[in-house]
Each structure stands twice: as structure tokens, then as C-alpha cells.
Amino acid sequence: MSGYIQEDLSPEELAHRARLASSIAGSVRDLIDATVRTEVDEADIDEARRLIEAATAILRKDQLPGPFGIRFNTDGTKRSWGNAVLGRRNPIAPPVVLHHEPDVSWTEVELGAAYEGPAGLVHGGVLALILDQLLGSTAEYQQVPGMTGTLTVRYRKATPLGRIRGEARVDRVDGVKTFVTGTISVDGKVTAEAEGIFILPKWARGDKSDVLRRSVGEG
Numbered sequence: 244m245s246g247y248i249q250e251d252l253s254p255e256e257l258a259h260r261a262r263l264a265s266s267i268a269g270s271v272r273d274l275i276d277a278t279v280r281t282e283v284d285e286a287d288i289d290e291a292r293r294l295i296e297a298a299t300a301i302l303r304k305d306q307l308p309g310p311f312g313i314r315f316n317t318d319g320t321k322r323s324w325g326n327a328v329l330g331r332r333n334p335i336a337p338p339v340v341l342h343h344e345p346d347v348s349w350t351e352v353e354l355g356a357a358y359e360g361p362a363g364l365v366h367g368g369v370l371a372l373i374l375d376q377l378l379g380s381t382a383e384y385q386q387v388p389g390m391t392g393t394l395t396v397r398y399r400k401a402t403p404l405g406r407i408r409g410e411a412r413v414d415r416v417d418g419v420k421t422f423v424t425g426t427i428s429v430d431g432k433v434t435a436e437a438e439g440i441f442i443l444p445k446w447a448r449g450d451k452s453d454v455l456r457r458s459v460g461e462g
Contacts, residue, residue: 246312257316264324264331267302271334272357279356328376339373339409341380348381349410358404365402370427370435373409378423378439381411387421389441402427402434419443 252260274295283291311325311332324332328339337352352373360366375394382388411425420442427435 246310248312248314249317250314251317254318257320261331268330268332268334268336268338275334275357276355279359326376328372329380337373339376341377343381343384347410347412348377348384349408350377351406351408353406354404356404361401363404365404365407367396367398367435370398370402370407371396371437373407374411374425374427374435374437375439377409377411378425378437379441381425382413382421382423382439382441385413385421387413387416387441387443388447389419389421389443392420392440392442394437394439396435396437398435400432400434402429405429407434414438419448 281288311323311330314322314324316322322331324330326336327333328336329341330336330338335357337354337358339350339352341348341350350373354365354369358365358369360369371394374396375391378394379389379391406429408428409425410428411423414422414424416422420440423439423441425437425439426433
């Protein structure tokens, strides 16, 4: 399928590329935060734009023809570095780092000024984005992956900017449908909860390779 790429990278090369991806995305993430909160004068804005445009020209010298896609190394590891939630290369990603345990998956992530909705609070759409990823990746880790069919989010109280915790569990599996529940909490208090239904698409059913099934997930 288009966008799913098999690569053969040594562990050393993979680690090197991961460091580069994290470093440039982290720098741009800092730039985004600085842009949201800056109060400098027009002269400084003009100088900053000049430098940003110069940096953009450098990065444009050698580009992928399209999005990053999902890449599999020969050892079975999977990279979705353009992902809007997890992506190492993507500065709009918080980024979320997922931790998987036998019965629960979780993350703790800092959401700053770039993710604001109401004053001082996390945008509800950002919470839904994170929950979609967390619940979908939980299904994948439990070996019952699927594409998001529905995601229902209930906002129980406002979520302040800062550190949040997300948790998710597979509730049940019904044929090709996996039901996953999850929460967002701050200081131990739940601020949002969700249920997602993840459906294994027709092209990944039946006698398919493990790599093809794993490509369905968003991890």
C-alpha cells in the first residue's frame, strides 16, 4: 500500500536518524512556543522572520516527495515520525510517548501554550486527538488493531495547560471491532473520558502478514 515503506537500517543508523529527527523537531517546537508568547517589537519580528526563512530554505534543499508515511525496519520496528501526536519529526506533535503494560497503556505529556483553547486550558480537540492515538495504539499493542470507526469523548471538567496523564484499556473485542476506553487526568482527577471503536479494515483481514496487520495501528 502507498505510504507503507520497508527499509533496512542498522540499529546504529536508526538511532542516529532518531536523534536528528528529535533534535530538529524539538527546536521548531520551541520556536512555536516562542512565537505564541513573544512580545518583541517589529524589528525583532522582521529579523526572526529572516532567520526562519533562511532555515526553511536549508531544510527544503532535500525533501521527501510526500508525507513521511509509516516505515518498517527489517527488525520489525515501526516508525511513524510524521504522526501528528507521536511523530519524532513533527513539531506540532506534543510529542506523546506511550508506555504499554499488560493491562493498561499510558502517557504523561506537557501541553503548553501551543495547545490552548479557552484561556489557560487545553483545546478539547487536542485532547480528542491524544485520546484517539492512545486508544488506537492500545488496541494495536494488544494485537487487536484497527482504524478509528468512532470516538466518543466526554469532557467532565476543564483541563488546564500543563502536564496531563492519559490511560487506556481494551474493554472488549467483537469480531473485527475492538472497543477501547480511556481517560485524561490532571493531578489524579479525570477531566475527559473516551470510548473508541477500532475496526480492522477488509484489506487487513484473513490470511495477511503480521506487518500488514501492524500497519493498521497508529503507533
